[in-house]
Each structure stands twice: as C-alpha cells, then as structure tokens.
Amino acid sequence: METVRIGIVGLGNMGKAHLANIRAGKIPGLRVTALCESVGTLPNLIEGEKAFTDVNLMMRSGHIDAILICTPHFSHTTIGIAALQAGLHVLVEKPISVHKADCERLIAAHTDKSKIFAAMFNMRTNACFKKVKDLIDSGEIGAVRRVHWEVTNWFRTNYYYATGGWRGTWKGEGGGVLMNQCPHNLDLFQWLFGMPQKVRGFCQFGRFHEIEVEDDVTAVMQYDNGTTATFVTSTGEAPGINKLEISAEQGRLTVTDGTRIRFQRNRQQMSK
Ligand SMILES: NC(=O)c1ccc[n+]([C@@H]2O[C@H](COP(=O)([O-])OP(=O)(O)OC[C@H]3O[C@@H](n4cnc5c(N)ncnc54)[C@H](O)[C@@H]3O)[C@@H](O)[C@H]2O)c1
Structure with missing residues (x-):
C-alpha cells in the first residue's frame, strides 16, 4: 500500500488527539511527517517528523502529501484553499468554515479531483x-x-x-x-x-x-x-x-x- 505523508496544523486538543492515533498506527498507510503550530508548543517530534511554525512553508515543503487542519474555525477557509492550491489532499476539522460563503469558496477550490478533500464528520x-x-x-x-x-x-x-x-x-x-x-x-x-x-x-x-x-x-x-x-x-x-x-x-x-x-x-x- 502507498504511504500518505500527512502534516497536521494546529496541535491543540484535537490536533494532538489525531497525532496520537496516527502515530499509534491506527490508520494504515498514513504517516505524520510534519507538524505546524504557530503559537503553542509542539509535542516532541519523533523520527521522520519535521516542525514548522508557518503553515504555508509546511504546505510547500515537499514533506507532505496531505494536510489535517485542526486550527480554530476562521482559519479553515484560508488554510484549506491554500492547501488545495498547493496540490495537497485536505482533511479539515469541522466546521469546514464559519460562513456559508466561505464554505462555498473552500469547496469550489477543490478543482483537482485526483486530490481528496474531506471534512471531519467522524460521527x-x-x-x-x-x-x-x-x-x-x-x-x-x-x-x-x-x-x-x-x-x-x-x-x-x-x-x-x-x-x-x-x-x-x-x-x-x-x-x-x-x-x-x-x-x-x-x-x-x-x-x-x-x-x-x-x-x-x-x-x-x-x-x-x-x-x-x-x-x-x-x-x-x-x-x-x-x-x-x-x-x-x-x-x-x-x-x-x-x-x-x-x-x-x-x-x-x-x-x-x-x-x-x-x-x-x-x-x-x-x-x-
Ligand atoms: N471532530 C471532533 O470531534 C472535534 C472535537 C474537538 C474539536 N474539533 C475541532 O478541531 C478544531 C480545533 O479545536 P481544538 O479544540 O483542538 O482547539 P485548540 O485551541 O485546542 O487548538 C488549536 C491550535 O491551533 C493553533 N493554531 C491556530 N492558528 C494556527 C495557524 N495559523 N498555524 C498553526 N497553528 C495554529 C493554536 O495555537 C492551537 O494550539 C476546531 O475546528 C474544533 O471545532 C473537532
């Protein structure tokens, strides 16, 4: 199976929970290769993971194929659109955006259908x-x-x-x-x-x-x-x-x- 390299942005409550699950090997074929936190402290890195403080640098680093967006709500639209434009698969935490128009802008940015764009509706x-x-x-x-x-x-x-x-x-x-x-x-x-x-x-x-x-x-x-x-x-x-x-x-x-x-x-x- 092909391994997908994922970067997580926002290592607060939810970002850390996702990190723990992926590191524990609960999602076959997925490996965390980058972590990005702009304000808080990052968890200790393990081998193969790279740290970033600027999400744009992480997105264009060549270290990731996919991004998991776990930042506060209002940044989902901006980061999501930039990630799709950078050619990444995107998984965004709920809500995908706060306003309907922002949701529509984010969804419309998913033009390359070879990339997966999904929202975290785990229920x-x-x-x-x-x-x-x-x-x-x-x-x-x-x-x-x-x-x-x-x-x-x-x-x-x-x-x-x-x-x-x-x-x-x-x-x-x-x-x-x-x-x-x-x-x-x-x-x-x-x-x-x-x-x-x-x-x-x-x-x-x-x-x-x-x-x-x-x-x-x-x-x-x-x-x-x-x-x-x-x-x-x-x-x-x-x-x-x-x-x-x-x-x-x-x-x-x-x-x-x-x-x-x-x-x-x-x-x-x-x-x-
Ligand atoms: N799926 C679920 O069941 C579930 C549960 C809880 C929270 N969430 C969602 O997860 C998201 C995050 O919630 P949380 O409770 O983890 O919040 P949090 O405040 O604990 O964590 C957010 C983190 O993002 C960082 N951050 C903010 N802007 C950033 C940027 N531009 N670049 C890098 N890092 C940045 C902050 O410093 C913070 O550490 C929200 O959208 C929330 O609704 C989902």
Whole structure:
C-alpha cells in the first residue's frame, strides 16, 4: 500500500488527539511527517517528523502529501484553499468554515479531483448511527413522521470557554454550541432525515456562561412531506442527555448516547 505523508496544523486538543492515533498506527498507510503550530508548543517530534511554525512553508515543503487542519474555525477557509492550491489532499476539522460563503469558496477550490478533500464528520462512522441510517433508508421503520433529538450532554465549564482565546466569541469561534459542539449532530440530522424546509429557533446567548455566543438552543423544523422535528441542545446542563427519538410508520426508534438503539415495532403501519 502507498504511504500518505500527512502534516497536521494546529496541535491543540484535537490536533494532538489525531497525532496520537496516527502515530499509534491506527490508520494504515498514513504517516505524520510534519507538524505546524504557530503559537503553542509542539509535542516532541519523533523520527521522520519535521516542525514548522508557518503553515504555508509546511504546505510547500515537499514533506507532505496531505494536510489535517485542526486550527480554530476562521482559519479553515484560508488554510484549506491554500492547501488545495498547493496540490495537497485536505482533511479539515469541522466546521469546514464559519460562513456559508466561505464554505462555498473552500469547496469550489477543490478543482483537482485526483486530490481528496474531506471534512471531519467522524460521527458518520459511528456503528449506531450507521444502523439507524440503514433502518431508515431500507424502509424498515417506514416513513418518518416526527423526530426529537435532545442533546444536552455537551456540558462545558467557564474554564473551557476561557482556554484557547478564541472560544465563546463571534470573532474567534463564529458561534457557540451550534458551531462547535453540534456540527456532528446537525450533520447526522440532515444525513438521516434530509433538509427541512422551515427552521425556527430560539438561541440564548451566554445563558449559562460568560460568553457572547449561544449556549442553549431549541429549534423546530418542518419538512415538505409533513415530518416535524425538534432539536434541543445546551452546554450548560448537567446531567445532560443524548436521546434521539424517531416516530415512524412501523414503530418508534430510540437512540441513547449514540450507543444504544431500541426499536419498538408496530405490527402494522400506524396509518392503516
Ligand atoms: N471532530 C471532533 O470531534 C472535534 C472535537 C474537538 C474539536 N474539533 C475541532 O478541531 C478544531 C480545533 O479545536 P481544538 O479544540 O483542538 O482547539 P485548540 O485551541 O485546542 O487548538 C488549536 C491550535 O491551533 C493553533 N493554531 C491556530 N492558528 C494556527 C495557524 N495559523 N498555524 C498553526 N497553528 C495554529 C493554536 O495555537 C492551537 O494550539 C476546531 O475546528 C474544533 O471545532 C473537532
């Protein structure tokens, strides 16, 4: 198998976690050959790894074939576009960008289709949600009528928001719980149920923390086929809950903590 040489930019919480996984050989065919950190300290390098403080130099160094972008949100667009233009494969942490126009600019920069451009939506590989997707797409649970997802187990402290200097601010993070913690849940929501036609939401800014952005959200959605959905999230509740409930023609499907599925099957369709 061909070995892909990857460079990681941003060695904070997530960058270090990815580094540990790749170094541990968990991704066959992938080897870290460069690390880039502009402000923080880099972990000790091991043989074959080169350190950079300027991401542009890392991208053009010839030391990497691919880049993993683990920097704060607003830099994803700039670094991502530059990396694609440098002819690298690009894997960008969620969210791919903060604003829709920036997302579109980044996606449009992926012109060389021989290079892979992907975003880190790792929850799609969760066995439980893959099973839910299969149960919906195969028609096993019948047409979805109503969805309720309460995901309030994202509790974060004031200390968390004070770290990194960019969290909890419009300028640094571009949003709160919806932009940082929930991209996974919202991605799964549209992956499983499609895009709603109408969304109405109540976002409370700094309800539980000393932050500018939203830390408590209740959203109501309506789909063309009459399906309705609610999505509730918060970083200020403990104990929180992570419960997805799907009411469908053939029964009720419940997913708890992204690890347990319960399907109560109707003997016949609800509407018959
Ligand atoms: N996939 C997941 O489950 C998951 C989980 C947590 C965070 N994330 C995402 O990972 C990204 C990083 O989050 P984090 O919690 O690791 O943040 P962090 O603040 O802990 O780390 C970011 C690092 O990037 C460095 N940095 C910033 N700009 C840079 C630049 N231009 N060049 C080089 N280094 C630079 C900072 O010095 C810092 O060390 C965010 O997009 C976040 O949403 C994803």
